[in-house]
Amino acid sequence: MSDPQGSPRTDAMIREEAVAWLALLRTSPAAQEQEKFTRWYTADSRHADIYDALLDGWDVMARMKRPEINRSEAYVGGNLSGRGGSKLLALAATICLLLAAFGFYRAGLLGLGSPRPxxxxxxxxxxxxxxxxxxxxxxxxxxxxxxxxxxxxxxxxxxxxxxxxxxxxxxxxxxxxxxxxxxxxxxxxxxxxxxxxxxxxxxxxxxxxxxxxxxxxxxxxxxxxxxxxxxxxxxxxxxxxxxSSGEESRWPSGMLSYENARLSDVIADANRYALHPIRLVDASTGALRFTGTFKAQDTARLARLVAESLSLTLTQDPDGGFVLGMR
Incomplete structure (x- = not known):
């Protein structure tokens, strides 16, 4: 019930997974399945939020159908299928209830307020x-x-x-x-x-x-x-x-481009992407002008490019950060 490609998924896709998990967990799943569910639930905050909201909808619908059901039975480990009838019929009823709850939840008709963002x-x-x-x-x-x-x-x-x-x-x-x-x-x-x-x-x-x-x-x-x-x-x-300039709109490509920009502004932009940021020894160095294009995540290359083009010294601090200074 996970995306093997790891590609971004919409809320609708996650809700479908949540419906499938909730249906499965109503049929006395094996410990292995419960472990898989726990990994899915904790892998992404959206998984938890959407599953919990669906569970709230299930709870309301269950009470509308069977007033004696309490919330503790809706969580992992609850077994509703053993209360009379076959397990197959219980599973079918559960899935119908889930789909109904899911539909009412999406329509905002359960009186639970808006779904959590x-x-x-x-x-x-x-x-x-x-x-x-x-x-x-x-x-x-x-x-x-x-x-x-x-x-x-x-x-x-x-x-x-x-x-x-x-x-x-x-x-x-x-x-x-x-x-x-x-x-x-x-x-x-x-x-x-x-x-x-x-x-x-x-x-x-x-x-x-x-x-x-x-x-x-x-x-x-x-x-x-x-x-x-x-x-x-x-x-x-x-x-x-x-x-606005054309350069400012190119950021989704991962490239940053500058024409006669203040060095301090360039460094500030680049450091937003940096695990090892660039630091200027002398604040006055920030007034120097820089022209160039570089990959936003390649802080090391930018540091070398600036040092070479503006005749600055380049060293690294103990934490791996890059330090630019006047010669």
Missing amino acids: AEMASQVGEIRTFTLPDGSKIILDTNSLVAIQYSGSARRLILERGRARFDVAHDADRPFIVGTRAGEVIAHGTVFDVTVEGQRTSVALLRGSIEVRHIGREGKGRFLKPGQWTAIAPSEPATPPLS
């Missing part, structure tokens, strides 16, 4: 792509986290940290909303980037149209055109729409 994350130095149930895609930059909670009326996501590109599938009946600490972005069929840096949020539009709403500001927000970006923060006025 799934989380998708990337590690330091990693760029990951996810496909959502509606066909929309998310590319997460290094060390990023997004919470996803779809409903029948809206597709809502929260970017907790980092940067993400959203390629939105059109759905006229359900707006696509990305929230941050500073506000939210409302889109339909479009492609845009959102970056969270502390309390500040930057939004860049690549294709389509989006509305950027500032937290605490009533009324409509600011609309961007393709090639524009803006920034918002809770206690600051929004940045007027500005033209």
Whole structure:
């Protein structure tokens, strides 16, 4: 019940696995199967969240069908099939109940509130792509986290940290909303980037149209055109729409490109991907200008490239970090 290829899976795929596990665990599975379930359950926080939410739905449906069932019987090790009738009939009834609970859960009709949001994350130095149930895609930059909670009326996501590109599938009946600490972005069929840096949020539009709403500001927000970006923060006025450079939009490729940029800015960007970061001995070195393209995860190559092009010294500290200094 796992993906042998290790490819990113949607919530819908995980829910199907959860339904299968819950059906299996109702038929006195062998210890080996229970061990497999435990590994599946703990392998990903989404597995646990979706299984628990499905279990809640199962519990409600079970009580509607048989009031005497209590929650303790719904967990691993419970055996409902022994209460009269054949095991086959019990399994069939259980599966029907599971499918019904699953349908009501997805429709939000069980009175349990909205399903807990799934989380998708990337590690330091990693760029990951996810496909959502509606066909929309998310590319997460290094060390990023997004919470996803779809409903029948809206597709809502929260970017907790980092940067993400959203390629939105059109759905006229359900707006696509990305929230941050500073506000939210409302889109339909479009492609845009959102970056969270502390309390500040930057939004860049690549294709389509989006509305950027500032937290605490009533009324409509600011609309961007393709090639524009803006920034918002809770206690600051929004940045007027500005033209974005082509280099800034290339990050999903894993390559970073700069033209006459401040070295301090280049190093700061590269260190977001680095397990062994680059450090400047003298802060004034950060004012030097750098032009070049490099692979974001290849910190060592960048350090050598900067040292050679700007005539700086290059050493490594005991922790493996790279140190650049003046000759």
